[in-house]
Amino acid sequence: MSFIKKIAIVGSPNVGKSLLFNRLTGIYAVVSNYPGTTVDVTRGKAKIGEEEYEVIDTPGMYSLLPITEEERVARKILREEKPSVVIHIIDAKNLERMLPLTFQLIEAGLPVVLALNIIDEAEKIGLAIDLPLLEKELKIPVAGTVSTTGRGIDALKGRIKEYARSR
Amino acid sequence: MQIKDIAEILPLVELKCGQKGKIASVHTKNHEALKKLMAMGILPGIKINLIQKFPSYVFQLGQSQYAVDKELAECILVRIST
Amino acid sequence: MPEADDTGDILEISLERIENLLKGDYGISRRSVGLLLLQEDREIITLVKNHEPESFNRIKEIIDRTKTHYREPLSYIIALDRQQEASRIAGEVIAHAPKTSLSLKEKISRMMINPISGIPIMLLILYYGIYKFVGEFGAGTVVDFIETDIFEKIINPRVTQLFASVIPWQVFRELFVGEYGVITLGVRYAVALILPIVTTFFIAFAVIEDTGYLPRLALLIDRVFKKIGLSGRAVIPMVLGLGCDTMATMVTRTLPTIRERVIATILLALAIPCSAQLGVILALLEGHSLGLWVWLGVVGLVFLLVGFLSSKILPGGSPSFYMEIPPLRLPKLSNVFIKTATRVKWYFTEIFPMFIFASVLIWAGQLTGLFGLFTNILEYPVRWIGLPDKAAVAFLFGFFRRDYGAAGLYDLKKAGLFSGNQLVVAAITLTLFLPCIAQFLMNVKERGWKTGLAISVFILFFSFSVGFAVNLLLNIMGISL
Ligand SMILES: Nc1nc2c(ncn2[C@@H]2O[C@H](COP(=O)(O)OP(=O)(O)OP(=O)(O)O)[C@@H](O)[C@H]2O)c(=O)[nH]1
Ligand SMILES: [Mg+2]
Numbered sequence: 052m053s054f055i056k057k058i059a060i061v062g063s064p065n066v067g068k069s070l071l072f073n074r075l076t077g078i079y080a081v082v083s084n085y086p087g088t089t090v091d092v093t094r095g096k097a098k099i100g101e102e103e104y105e106v107i108d109t110p111g112m113y114s115l116l117p118i119t120e121e122e123r124v125a126r127k128i129l130r131e132e133k134p135s136v137v138i139h140i141i142d143a144k145n146l147e148r149m150l151p152l153t154f155q156l157i158e159a160g161l162p163v164v165l166a167l168n169i170i171d172e173a174e175k176i177g178l179a180i181d182l183p184l185l186e187k188e189l190k191i192p193v194a195g196t197v198s199t200t201g202r203g204i205d206a207l208k209g210r211i212k213e214y215a216r217s218r
Numbered sequence: 219m220q221i222k223d224i225a226e227i228l229p230l231v232e233l234k235c236g237q238k239g240k241i242a243s244v245h246t247k248n249h250e251a252l253k254k255l256m257a258m259g260i261l262p263g264i265k266i267n268l269i270q271k272f273p274s275y276v277f278q279l280g281q282s283q284y285a286v287d288k289e290l291a292e293c294i295l296v297r298i299s300t
Numbered sequence: 301m302p303e304a305d306d307t308g309d310i311l312e313i314s315l316e317r318i319e320n321l322l323k324g325d326y327g328i329s330r331r332s333v334g335l336l337l338l339q340e341d342r343e344i345i346t347l348v349k350n351h352e353p354e355s356f357n358r359i360k361e362i363i364d365r366t367k368t369h370y371r372e373p374l375s376y377i378i379a380l381d382r383q384q385e386a387s388r389i390a391g392e393v394i395a396h397a398p399k400t401s402l403s404l405k406e407k408i409s410r411m412m413i414n415p416i417s418g419i420p421i422m423l424l425i426l427y428y429g430i431y432k433f434v435g436e437f438g439a440g441t442v443v444d445f446i447e448t449d450i451f452e453k454i455i456n457p458r459v460t461q462l463f464a465s466v467i468p469w470q471v472f473r474e475l476f477v478g479e480y481g482v483i484t485l486g487v488r489y490a491v492a493l494i495l496p497i498v499t500t501f502f503i504a505f506a507v508i509e510d511t512g513y514l515p516r517l518a519l520l521i522d523r524v525f526k527k528i529g530l531s532g533r534a535v536i537p538m539v540l541g542l543g544c545d546t547m548a549t550m551v552t553r554t555l556p557t558i559r560e561r562v563i564a565t566i567l568l569a570l571a572i573p574c575s576a577q578l579g580v581i582l583a584l585l586e587g588h589s590l591g592l593w594v595w596l597g598v599v600g601l602v603f604l605l606v607g608f609l610s611s612k613i614l615p616g617g618s619p620s621f622y623m624e625i626p627p628l629r630l631p632k633l634s635n636v637f638i639k640t641a642t643r644v645k646w647y648f649t650e651i652f653p654m655f656i657f658a659s660v661l662i663w664a665g666q667l668t669g670l671f672g673l674f675t676n677i678l679e680y681p682v683r684w685i686g687l688p689d690k691a692a693v694a695f696l697f698g699f700f701r702r703d704y705g706a707a708g709l710y711d712l713k714k715a716g717l718f719s720g721n722q723l724v725v726a727a728i729t730l731t732l733f734l735p736c737i738a739q740f741l742m743n744v745k746e747r748g749w750k751t752g753l754a755i756s757v758f759i760l761f762f763s764f765s766v767g768f769a770v771n772l773l774l775n776i777m778g779i780s781l
Contacts, residue, residue, distance in 0.1 A: 065626050079638055084512040084631075085536065086624050087554035113257035115332065116339050116375060118250055120553045123343065130327035144281035147390035148259035151382040160329035172627070176281065177397040185393045199632065244376070250556065251620035256379045258624065263387065273415055274519040274532065274621065285413075285519035287531070287621040 056135040056215065057105045058097070059128050061156070063149055064111025066142045067168045069093070070198035072108035075208075080108045087111065090121045092128060100212040107132065115155040129161060135218070136211050140166040143173040143180060143195065157191060164214055165193045166207055171200070230275060230294040233268045238299050241266050241279075245293035252293060258284065266296055311377065314338065314366040321359055324351030338363055339375040405628045412516045413625075422517060429504040430542070434575065435582035438500030443583065446492040459483050475663045486659035489707040490652050497579030498543075498647050502640045505543050509639075510631035514539065515623050522621045528604060529563045529611025530555075531621035537564055541572035544647055546739040548572070549746055559616035565747055566610055569735040569755050570762070571603035576651075576703030580710050581727045591724040591781040598728050598770055606762075650738055651701060658700040671696075685729060685767035686775070687722050688712075694730070701736040720781035721774050729767030734759055 058075075060068045064086030072080050076095030081088055093108040109128050110121035117123040129137065139156055141149035146167070156163045167173075167180060186193040192210040196203035227242045241264050244252060259279060269283065270276040275291040277284055286294075318334040326333045326347065336344040337359065349356050370377055402410075411417040460477045467473045477484050508514065514536050522532030534555060541548035545568045552564045573581060585592045611618075665671030678692035690712055698705025709726050712718060718726065734756055735743065744752035774781070 064624065079642055081639060081642070082635055083506075083509040083639075084626050084629050085509065085514045086626065087536065087551075090551060090553045113254070113259075114379075115328075116253070116257065116336060116341055117343070118254045118257065119556050133327065142281075145259075146394060147280055147386055148264075148282065150386035150389060151259075151379070154382050154385065155332070158329065158335070159332035178281075179395040179397075181393045181395070185389070188389050188392065249620075251622060253375055254556075255622060256376060258622070259383070261380055261383045263383065269410070270413055273521075273523045274413075276413055276519060276625065283625040285515070285522075285532070285621070285623050285625055287522055287526070290620055290622055 055096075055103060055105050057107060057132055058099075058136045058138060058211070059107045059109060059132065059134040060138045060140060061109050061112065061125055061129065061152075062140040063113055063142070063152065064088075066111070066140050066149070067198040068111065068140055069108050071138070071140055071166065071168070071196070071204075072106060074198055074201060074204050075099075076106050087121065091124060099208045099215075102212075102215065104135070107134070112152070114152055115159065129156075129159070135162060135215055137161045137163050138166050138207075138211070139163050140168050140196075142169045143167040144169060144176065144178060146180065153189065153191075157189070162214065162218060163191050164207070164210055165189065165191055167193065167195045168198055170195045170203065171197045226298045227295050228298060230266075230268065230277065230291040230296055231271070231288060233296060233298070235268055235271060238265070238267045239296040240264065240299065242295045242297040244295070247293070249293075251290055255286070255290065255294075260284065260294065266294075310366060310369050311338070311374070314362050317362055318359055321355040322348070322352065323355075324348070326351075335378060338366060339373075339378060409516065409625075409628050412513065412628075413519055415520065418516070418520050422520065425508065425513070429508060430501075430578075431582070433504050434497065434500045434579055438497045439579035439583040440586065442496035442500070443493055443579075446496060447488075451488050451492050456484055456488075471667070474666075475660065478663070480659055480662045480666070482656055482659045482663075486655040489704060490648070490655045493580060493707045493710065494576045494651060494703055495644070495648065498575050499640065499644050501543050501575035501579065502643045502647075503636065505540070506636040506639045506643075507631050508539075510629065510635060512626045512628045515625045518623055519621075519625070526618060526621070527611075528567075528607025529614065529618070530560055530607065531619040533621060533623055534560060534564050537568065538572060541568045541574065542578060543575045543643070545569065545572060545574045545735060546650075546742045547643075547646075549739060549742045552746065555619075557616060557619060559614050560619050562614060562747060562751060563607060563610045565743055565751075566755055566758075567603060567607055569739060569743060570606060570732055570759050571599055573599075573731045574703060574736075577706045577731060580703065580706035581731065584706070584710055584713050584723060584727055588720055588723060588781060591720055591727075594724050594770075594781060595727050595731070598766065599731050602732060602766060651703070654701060654737070655704060658697065658704060662696075681764045685725055685764060686771040687726055688717050690717055691722075691726055694726070695733070698730055698733050701738075702730065702733060703736070705730050705733065721771065721779070724781050725767050725771045725774070728770055729763050732759065732763035732766055734763070 060072055062068055069080040069082045069089050072093065072095065073082065075097040078095035080093040089108060089110045095106050097104050097106045107128055109125040112122040112125040115126060117126050137156060139153050153163065153165055182193050182195055192214050194203055194207040194210050196207055241260065241262050243262050244255060244260060264279050267278045269278060274285045274287060315331065315334045315338065318337060319330045322330045322333055333344060337348060348359065367374060412421055463473050463477050474481060476482050518532035518535040521535055525532055525534055537548045537551040540551055548568050549565055552561045555561050555564060585595060662671055674696055675692040678695050679689045682689065682692045682695060694705050694708030694712060697708040709730060713723060740752060740756055743755055
């Protein structure tokens with residue numbers, strides 16, 4: 052049995068989970084512009100800081116209360132694999148709509164790091180988000196990312212590293 | 219609730235394209251699809267803007283767009299903003 | 301609502317009481333489990349029932365009692381509560397300077413979803429993306445080049461010569477370079493025919509996927525799909541099926557009900573040709589534009605009819621359609637490239653051994669006479685639908701893979717063995733014909749043995765019956781295509 056720590060990437064459909072997975076692991080999980088691209092889990096390895104992690108890409112889920120089959124798959128990972136870090140990735144443009152899942156993940160006692168992805172499109176429509184304030188409100192690490200270009204990914208890794216160490 | 223309020227609440231299917239409002243309530247018939255709508259963030263208090271009615275109902279909530287069929291659109295009640 | 305505050309408390313109190321009754325390890329906090337129980341999550345209810353046999357009834361009681369305090373389902377109350385908190389936080393952290401005018405992307409999007417402009421756009425995408433790019437360019441130009449200029453002119457003569465010089469036994473030479481040889485048939489089909497077609501299809505599909513067009517197509521077509529027991533959401537597995545039905549069958553998981561998944565699986569197995577098949581069929585019917593329309597019409601009709609009938613036969617209500625429509629985006633070349641490469645690689649590793657294996661099997665079958673026996677048997681249904689005996693071989697290939705079968709027809713056409721009518725009948729029958737082995741296995745995996753097998757048996761008979769009917773109709777009406 053190996054004791055490699057796990058990172059689960061979860062979030063609503065089509066927010067860039069698979070693209071982030073590709074960035075972290077170098078393994079290609081299919082990325083497409085519609086909800087429901089990923090229907091099964093993909094696993095890969097990533098080195099963050101000194102530590103090697105198993106990274107898990109999951110199908111999109113809207114809430115912890117699953118309705119479709121692939122949402123059940125995602126929840127199962129959270130319940131059964133005891134991830135050391137759960138990256139909840141959301142579309143920054145839709146913060147208001149996607150925060151409820153963050154609450155549910157925190158409530159479930161999971162080690163959540165919030166990635167505000169697609170910051171580029173948010174900026175384009177004139178949205179600015181106060182990350183430090185959001186972090187204070189939620190009491191979890193928050194990072195702004197653009198998975199398509201890699202912007203903010205290092206910062207996200209930094210937050211994961213700190214977080215994993217502090218636990 | 220006052221009469222005046224009620225007069226302003228319409229099911230989504232009766233809105234005109236381009237009309238805006240806030241979701242007043244979502245019918246809660248015990249229906250899996252409605253649970254899904256709620257999980258997707260279609261909930262009372264959220265601003266809504268109807269974009270299209272045929273062949274499907276397309277509307278915008280915040281920065282997201284959704285499409286639903288007529289049956290589901292009938293379950294979404296909107297308080298029209300004037 | 302005046303009682304909002306007290307009811308909020310009731311929920312909180314019930315939750316606390318449930319939490320105190322939970323002893324097992326659920327991988328998530330007891331509070332979470334409690335909330336899921338209150339929202340009547342079936343999976344969690346079963347789990348708790350097994351973990352807490354003593355207190356389960358108490359828990360159930362609490363849930364039922366809590367429900368009576370609310371007019372709405374608890375899931376609604378809980379979701380509303382969370383949303384209010386989310387809106388509060390969002391209000392604090394977001395500064396918005398909205399731009400009012402519609403962006404160009406949004407304007408294009410609106411044109412795509414409006415039926416008046418959307419249907420022409422759909423047809424244009426089909427025509428240029430599938431017919432022109434995959435059919436004419438992939439299955440035409442590229443296949444011709446690899447087939448004629450590379451295989452026929454360079455590879456075939458050389459390997460034939462090579463094998464002639466190293467293998468003295470005719471029998472073993474046949475294995476590699478004979479009529480059904482591993483290289484002259486297996487490798488050639490895979491590399492010269494299937495590879496270019498599949499690659500061009502996956503390129504076109506990746507571009508379409510990455511723009512965000514598919515959800516827009518879904519909402520455009522929802523009303524039609526409702527008639528066949530599906531919702532617009534099923535458009536995605538169906539279009540993906542035009543690439544590879546096996547992959548698409550797995551994607552039916554995104555459909556909300558089992559009923560929809562079964563109908564989609566049947567239609568994928570029966571009436572959606574995969575890219576290799578589609579490409580070969582387009583090449584087969586090249587220059588018979590009327591024949592192409594008949595093929596399209598019959599397959600389309602079968603699709604709608606079988607979908608309609610299954611939706612009548614299978615139990616369950618009509619599906620709902622709801623979908624998030626992502627913004628239109630410009631496809632990234634790197635993603636299109638790597639996605640296509642990944643899929644083509646997957647497809648190729650799937651078919652290549654199969655093609656080689658089939659060649660070996662046919663060779664062994666010829667040695668033992670079994671091949672002749674099977675083709676003789678297949679000649680009956682093949683004659684029955686009005687095709688020349690030689691077509692039996694293509695159908696025998698089709699048992700291994702539909703694309704392999706289609707490739708077999710392609711060779712027969714090149715040999716000038718088909719009349720126009722026969723070409724159309726053969727194309728229709730083979731389109732509808734049995735799913736390939738990989739897809740059959742996927743059907744069994746996703747739908748279970750009974751359904752998987754039933755689908756295949758049904759299709760075997762149904763495909764020939766349709767071929768028979770079309771042939772008969774064409775003859776009766778004296779049409780020659
Ligand atoms: N502009 C922009 N687009 C992004 C960003 N991240 C992801 N995308 C795009 O969003 C779409 C969805 O990306 P995926 O990685 O497939 O999303 P997913 O969350 O895995 O989706 P599902 O598997 O369907 O749940 C793709 O078209 C990406 O190119 C980003 O930071 N900026
Ligand atoms: Mg994904």
